[in-house]
Amino acid sequence: MLALMTNILQFAWWKCKAKKVEGHWNKYGPCYLLIIATILVLIQPTCMLVIGSYGDDDDYYNDQTNSTDTKHHGMENFFFQGDDTNYIVPNTTIGIMIQVFGTYVGFIFMFTGVVWSTNLHIKIARKWRQLRGTQTLTQ
Secondary structure (H helix, E strand, O other): HHHHHHHHHHHHHHHHHHOOOOHHHHHHHHHHHHHHHHHHHHHHHHHHHHHHHHHHHHHHHHHHHHOOOOOOEEOOOOOHHHOOOOOOOOOHHHHHHHHHHHHHHHHHHHHHHHHHHHOOHHHHHHHHHHHHHHHHHHH
């Protein structure tokens, strides 16, 4: 996910750098959106990696000592209640907040940044006007 997000950011950087527009925000705004999107989108995978990494050592330790401690090196699983990782979506408040405000808002920012950097909205509007213009001429 890190490689994907940074490659999208790099693509936008080169597209924005080649733009001939006035103003720093108009030129590099999509890159700033994509930086924020990269951070937001990577919150959940990073948390899952950390939780999973700490869980393996403790599971082995708990099996050896017959301990029922569910903490992972002093850290509790804040994504899934009861350490059940078979869920598709988080079932705790913190996990849901990270899912909604991290992943979903991050992907909205990513979509907006890519559309803005490639001027896709302008290209679609131009094509729409072209199609609508030829349709009214033939009727």
